[in-house]
Amino acid sequence: MDVNMKNIRNLFVLLLLIFTAKLGNAQEFNLSAKFERDTIIVGEHNAVNIEANLPKHLELIFPEYKDTLSSKVEVLLDSKTKISEDDKFRIYNKNILVTSFDTGRNVVEGIPFMIVENADTNYYITDSISLFVKPYVLLDTIPVDTIYSNRAGFIAFGKDGFKKEIEKYIPDSIKQSVSSDSLAIIKEAMKEHLTQLFSSELTQHTGLYNQEEIIKIAESSTQKMFIVDKGGIAEDFIVAGSVDTVFVQEYQQVQQNIALFTLFRIKDIKDEMYNTPFNWTEFWYYFKIYLAKYWWALVLLLIVVGAIVYFFKYYKKDIKPSFIRVKPKLPAHIIALEKLENIRNQKIWAKGQIKEFHVQLTDVVREYIENRFGIYAVEMTSSEILDTFGVENVIENSDFMKLRQILEIADAVKFAKYQALQNENDLALRNAFEFVETTKEIIDENSKEIKVEAEIEIPNQEIDQTLSNSMDTQKDETNG
Numbered sequence: 001m002d003v004n005m006k007n008i009r010n011l012f013v014l015l016l017l018i019f020t021a022k023l024g025n026a027q028e029f030n031l032s033a034k035f036e037r038d039t040i041i042v043g044e045h046n047a048v049n050i051e052a053n054l055p056k057h058l059e060l061i062f063p064e065y066k067d068t069l070s071s072k073v074e075v076l077l078d079s080k081t082k083i084s085e086d087d088k089f090r091i092y093n094k095n096i097l098v099t100s101f102d103t104g105r106n107v108v109e110g111i112p113f114m115i116v117e118n119a120d121t122n123y124y125i126t127d128s129i130s131l132f133v134k135p136y137v138l139l140d141t142i143p144v145d146t147i148y149s150n151r152a153g154f155i156a157f158g159k160d161g162f163k164k165e166i167e168k169y170i171p172d173s174i175k176q177s178v179s180s181d182s183l184a185i186i187k188e189a190m191k192e193h194l195t196q197l198f199s200s201e202l203t204q205h206t207g208l209y210n211q212e213e214i215i216k217i218a219e220s221s222t223q224k225m226f227i228v229d230k231g232g233i234a235e236d237f238i239v240a241g242s243v244d245t246v247f248v249q250e251y252q253q254v255q256q257n258i259a260l261f262t263l264f265r266i267k268d269i270k271d272e273m274y275n276t277p278f279n280w281t282e283f284w285y286y287f288k289i290y291l292a293k294y295w296w297a298l299v300l301l302l303i304v305v306g307a308i309v310y311f312f313k314y315y316k317k318d319i320k321p322s323f324i325r326v327k328p329k330l331p332a333h334i335i336a337l338e339k340l341e342n343i344r345n346q347k348i349w350a351k352g353q354i355k356e357f358h359v360q361l362t363d364v365v366r367e368y369i370e371n372r373f374g375i376y377a378v379e380m381t382s383s384e385i386l387d388t389f390g391v392e393n394v395i396e397n398s399d400f401m402k403l404r405q406i407l408e409i410a411d412a413v414k415f416a417k418y419q420a421l422q423n424e425n426d427l428a429l430r431n432a433f434e435f436v437e438t439t440k441e442i443i444d445e446n447s448k449e450i451k452v453e454a455e456i457e458i459p460n461q462e463i464d465q466t467l468s469n470s471m472d473t474q475k476d477e478t479n480g
Contacts (some may be wrong), residue, residue, distance in 0.1 A: 021211045031050070032051055043409065045076065048095070048409050050096070051093055060113060072100055104239075105250070108130070109168075110125035132249075141185035146262045148260065154227070155226070156251065157224065159219075161218065166190050195214075206229065216233065227254065237260065239261055248261075306452065330355055333439075335439065336368035337437075354419065361406065366380075372439065385403075386403070405428065
């Protein structure tokens with residue numbers, strides 16, 4: 001039993017060495033990691049910038065990030081490492097594109113890396129970095145109550161017994177190779193160590209020494225907020241979650257009557273706001289999917305139909321002149337409003353088809369932008385559309401923010417598997433209607449220009465010549 005306990009303790013010491021490794025020789029090399037922006041809206045893209053300066057005789061190895069940096073920060077793209085040199089040092093630069101769908105403050109417990117010197121490999125980890133994520137719900141909510149501090153002190157948040165940290169830093173290989181009793185001992189030892197680290201950090205920032213109070217904070221839910229001072233816990237609150245706005249950060253010093261967080265409730269969306277005609281947007285959406293998959297069948301069908309029409313129409317005697325009826329094109333906003341009304345009537349987001357809803361909505365908005373402003377938005381990415389409007393400055397800032405909300409939440413749903421909330425779907429639809437209404441082209445009712453239907457006569461000789469040239473071209477391409 002003593003030998004087994006000794007092995008477990010040795011294994012735990014190894015884990016602690018990996019977990020708590022820091023840059024211990026600052027004069028020899030330096031490595032830093034930071035978020036490009038410390039605050040984003042849920043689902044918005046951000047980047048982690050990593051820079052390292054090492055002597056040329058050392059080699060730096062980064063791990064590959066394919067999925068996540070932490071349980072709440074997801075990796076979208078792990079870019080290649082850029083390396084440059086000067087007389088003494090080799091400089092490494094690396095950017096990792098990330099996002100997060102967990103609102104609140106999300107902490108990444110450092111970026112690990114390896115330094116190779118001759119045949120020796122040492123493991124290190126940077127200081128922890130944090131990212132604050134704001135919820136979309138704040139864009140369309142009504143403040144209910146703002147909570148203020150009744151006491152002065154320092155802010156601290158519950159740690160939930162460090163459950164997530166413990167699970168994260170025990171490798172799966174260890175979990176599978178030891179017994180359940182041994183694993184429990186390792187977890188308990190790690191929890192004790194993390195509690196000691198938290199206790200030291202909390203004391204350093206707030207002056208609190210009371211271990212009973214510190215353990216109470218460490219064991220509390222992550223939704224608990226505390227105001228502490230040297231005497232202990234002065235006040236505590238429950239922060240409900242993604243429908244709250246938190247104005248303070250951990251270890252921040254606050255005075256009495258300082259706003260801590262605001263509770264919100266979601267606005268009601270009234271159906272009568274969107275009373276426009278029905279259209280076939282959903283049909284065209286699935287038709288485009290079918291066309292991308294079976295395009296060859298459609299081409300074959302068009303060739304057969306064209307051959308039949310050509311045979312029966314142009315090989316008959318006494319062919320009459322052909323006419324093409326040209327109809328006036330509807331204004332871009334009329335087309336867009338009709339399609340948006342169809343989306344509203346279908347209400348497919350209420351049936352769980354969240355992704356299909358946002359695909360249809362952004363297709364309508366992109367088509368409207370192309371018809372209204374002459375910007376080829378159908379083939380552009382969301383960021384390219386926003387950059388174009390930002391540079392050309394052709395719309396008001398309020399309209400730009402509505403367009404940005406529509407495109408960014410759609411990207412989060414389509415590419416990051418984000419499950420949008422009901423009010424976010426309603427807000428996107430409302431913003432689409434308002435964007436079209438406020439940016440539509442104003443038609444002068446006194447204008448003398450009147451759009452009417454017209455019939456254009458095309459001589460049969462020209463039709464025959466055109467068809468003949470077309471068939472000759474097709475034969476040449478086939479022979480070629």
